[in-house]
Amino acid sequence: MLVIRRFEERVEELFSKGLIAGTAHPAIGQEATAVGVCDSLRKGDYVTSTHRGHGHFIACGGDPSRIMAELFGKETGYSRGRGGSQVMADFKLGFLGANGITGGSIALATGAALSLKQKGTQGLVVCFFGDGAANQGSFHESLNMAAIWKVPVLFVCENNRYAMSMNVEDSMAITDIARRADSYGIPGTAVDGNDLRAVLDVTRKACRRARDGEGPTLIECKTYRRSGHSRGDPRKYRSREEEQAWARRDPIAALAKTLRREGILSSEVDQEIKANVRRIVSAAVKFAKQSPDPDPATLLDGVTV
Amino acid sequence: MRTISYSDALREALTEELRRDGNVFVMGEDIGPYGGAFGVTRGMLDTFGPQRVIDTPISEAGFVGIAVGASLMGSRPVVEIMFMDFIPLAMDPIVNQAAKLRYVYGPQAKCPIVIRAAAGGGRRYGPTHSQTFESWFMHTPGLTVVAPATPADAKGLLKSAIRDDNPVIFIEQKSLYSTRGPVPKTSRTTIPIGKARIAVEGEDITIIGWGRGAIEAEAAAAQLEEDGIRAEVLDLRTLKPLDMQTIAESVRKTGRVIITDESPRVCSVSSEIGCRIFEDVFDYLDAPIKRVTTPDVPIPASPILEDAALPGRADIVRAARELTG
Ligand SMILES: Cc1ncc(C[n+]2csc(CCOP(=O)(O)OP(=O)(O)O)c2C)c(N)n1
Ligand SMILES: [Mg+2]
Numbered sequence: 001m002l003v004i005r006r007f008e009e010r011v012e013e014l015f016s017k018g019l020i021a022g023t024a025h026p027a028i029g030q031e032a033t034a035v036g037v038c039d040s041l042r043k044g045d046y047v048t049s050t051h052r053g054h055g056h057f058i059a060c061g062g063d064p065s066r067i068m069a070e071l072f073g074k075e076t077g078y079s080r081g082r083g084g085s086q087v088m089a090d091f092k093l094g095f096l097g098a099n100g101i102t103g104g105s106i107a108l109a110t111g112a113a114l115s116l117k118q119k120g121t122q123g124l125v126v127c128f129f130g131d132g133a134a135n136q137g138s139f140h141e142s143l144n145m146a147a148i149w150k151v152p153v154l155f156v157c158e159n160n161r162y163a164m165s166m167n168v169e170d171s172m173a174i175t176d177i178a179r180r181a182d183s184y185g186i187p188g189t190a191v192d193g194n195d196l197r198a199v200l201d202v203t204r205k206a207c208r209r210a211r212d213g214e215g216p217t218l219i220e221c222k223t224y225r226r227s228g229h230s231r232g233d234p235r236k237y238r239s240r241e242e243e244q245a246w247a248r249r250d251p252i253a254a255l256a257k258t259l260r261r262e263g264i265l266s267s268e269v270d271q272e273i274k275a276n277v278r279r280i281v282s283a284a285v286k287f288a289k290q291s292p293d294p295d296p297a298t299l300l301d302g303v304t305v
Numbered sequence: 306m307r308t309i310s311y312s313d314a315l316r317e318a319l320t321e322e323l324r325r326d327g328n329v330f331v332m333g334e335d336i337g338p339y340g341g342a343f344g345v346t347r348g349m350l351d352t353f354g355p356q357r358v359i360d361t362p363i364s365e366a367g368f369v370g371i372a373v374g375a376s377l378m379g380s381r382p383v384v385e386i387m388f389m390d391f392i393p394l395a396m397d398p399i400v401n402q403a404a405k406l407r408y409v410y411g412p413q414a415k416c417p418i419v420i421r422a423a424a425g426g427g428r429r430y431g432p433t434h435s436q437t438f439e440s441w442f443m444h445t446p447g448l449t450v451v452a453p454a455t456p457a458d459a460k461g462l463l464k465s466a467i468r469d470d471n472p473v474i475f476i477e478q479k480s481l482y483s484t485r486g487p488v489p490k491t492s493r494t495t496i497p498i499g500k501a502r503i504a505v506e507g508e509d510i511t512i513i514g515w516g517r518g519a520i521e522a523e524a525a526a527a528q529l530e531e532d533g534i535r536a537e538v539l540d541l542r543t544l545k546p547l548d549m550q551t552i553a554e555s556v557r558k559t560g561r562v563i564i565t566d567e568s569p570r571v572c573s574v575s576s577e578i579g580c581r582i583f584e585d586v587f588d589y590l591d592a593p594i595k596r597v598t599t600p601d602v603p604i605p606a607s608p609i610l611e612d613a614a615l616p617g618r619a620d621i622v623r624a625a626r627e628l629t630g
Contacts, residue, residue: 021429021606021608022428022429022430022431022606023429023430023434073429073606073607073608073609073610074607079606081605081606081607081609081610082431082432082603082605082606082607082610083431083432083605083606084429084430084431084606084607085431085606086431086433086434087431087432087433087606099433100390100431100432100433100434101390101391101394101433102363102391103363104433132362132363133363135362135363135364136363136364136365136366136394137364137366137367137394163362163363164334164335164339164342165335165337165338165339165360166334166335166360166362170360171362171363172362236338236339237338237339293607293609294605294607294609294610296609296610296612296613299600299602299605299610299613299614300600300602303601303602303603305601
């Protein structure tokens with residue numbers, strides 16, 4: 001969780017310095033969802049992600065250095081600089097890709113899970129998407145088909161209260177997106193997405209159900225995007241008080257507090273973790289900076305027709 | 306005349322038309338308090354209220370269809386598609402519904418909808434946020450396609466598009482939003498749909514472009530002038546209906562043609578224009594037509610690769626020297 005946090009903070013900083021071009025959507029404040037869900041997975045499972053995907057990728061084992069290099073548009077990035085922040089994947093790690101299209105991955109995840117089922121594997125697919133994406137037709141169509149075909153897919157909605165500037169209260173007439181599961185005859189659970197253990201708990205239950213051939217689950221993780229939507233978002237659509245209230249419910253601080261109370265996290269271990277994370281993120285930035293740009297002569301590489 | 310930006314010009318057109326006609330309303334994602342991803346509708350919610358500046362959920366297929374339905378009842382919706390790359394999600398209401406209504410139901414069916422879409426590359430946004438799809442819509446009978454290059458044309462053409470009784474796809478290239486130019490203050494000036502603009506007069510070679518391509522062509526013409534090559538630049542402004550008359554007149558004069566197009570080459574607008582020139586004024590051509598386009602490749606995010614992919618003024622100059630040399 002801390003790697004994701006520090007990574008995203010560096011991304012924001014590098015953006016403001018002009019070292020990263022284009023766009024990027026930091027997942028600051030949503031780390032418990034990414035880690036809680038991905039920690040419940042095993043080899044042979046897959047994950048699809050969104051435009052806000054760095055955290056999911058890191059939680060799946062993605063190499064922060066190669067993610068950073070992709071943000072820098074470098075040849076050593078996951079998509080050799082072709083994709084940028086919203087378009088990177090590592091199929092070997094089970095990470096089927098971020099997605100620049102809101103809701104773009106929902107049907108794909110369902111299809112990947114359908115294939116796993118057809119092949120008779122025990123694998124499943126986790127599909128991350130936002131509250132905003134839950135208003136796309138593909139969400140509704142995919143949940144229905146996943147339900148009737150009992151496809152092993154976990155629909156994980158990260159309800160961070162906003163789709164860009166639009167508050168969930170303005171984008172839908174219900175308060176729990178999890179209730180949409182009722183329409184398709186599958187279980188729907190709303191969980192505190194900032195509570196790592198709670199996320200782990202509901203994910204494990206949903207995984208069991210999927211592996212037992214009983215089909216999909218809709219999990220709604222209630223969380224908060226602490227930073228702006230993307231670079232340069234002045235966040236006029238919400239108050240600083242609201243942001244401060246959510247800062248007090250920060251998932252990393254909450255976990256650290258619990259672990260300290262339980263005597264699991266000593267201050268030495270805490271220091272050690274922080275130093276390690278610093279090293280990982282600094283190494284990622286260094287790697288990205290030192291990596292070569294793609295050769296323009298390779299522009300057409302990979303164009304099949 | 307005062308100078309304003311392309312986005313200011315669009316906002317003026319929207320504001321004036323909303324004032325002029327109570328049936329006009331705007332809708333799209335984050336166009337309310339946020340003012341649109343590119344700031345075009347900034348402040349309009351405060352002026353016109355949430356009935357006429359409608360923030361939508363992320364449901365492109367749904368809200369474009371809803372706008373088409375509203376237009377059948379006499380409303381005149383102007384829909385913003387945040388990035389043209391998202392328009393494929395709304396293809397059914399555009400292609401199977403809006404484009405067909407007038408033809409199948411006759412004059413009882415009016416569909417005065419405008420779909421504004423932010424298109425094109427240059428911002429390092431990568432493969433799913435940099436595309437431009439004008440040829441798809443040109444290919445669909447029943448759709449008017451407009452792509453202004455200057456702030457004055459952006460304002461005048463948007464006003465004409467809103468007043469048009471048939472569906473209009475209005476393409477705004479992202480790289481143009483911050484460009485500035487003279488724009489008449491009066492709310493009466495409109496630019497007619499279907500008329501190209503001769504941006505630069507010349508007799509040695511015709512360079513055809515639209516949107517950013519027209520701006521690049523103008524810059525190329527200035528450079529060519531130094532070499533003693535006098536290029537005529539046509540800014541098409543409207544892609545459908547295509548102003549073949551202006552194109553043909555220019556080709557008859559120059560005998561040499563370059564078409565610049567930011568979309569991938571195959572089945573692009575440039576293909577169509579090239580073919581029409583062959584059909585209509587082949588006898589006047591002194592050299593093969595040259596196209597300066599993006600190759601058939603997705604637009605990469607990496608700055609170096611994106612620059613290699615997109616056509617620009619230097620590519621046009623090179624092509625012109627080859628044709629005239
Ligand atoms: C089809 C489509 N429509 C709109 C967008 C622009 N866009 C990118 S992210 C975003 C908000 C998505 O909200 P949500 O699904 O809640 O995810 P979050 O950003 O909160 O993580 C929007 C509107 C897009 N990328 N794709
Ligand atoms: Mg959201």
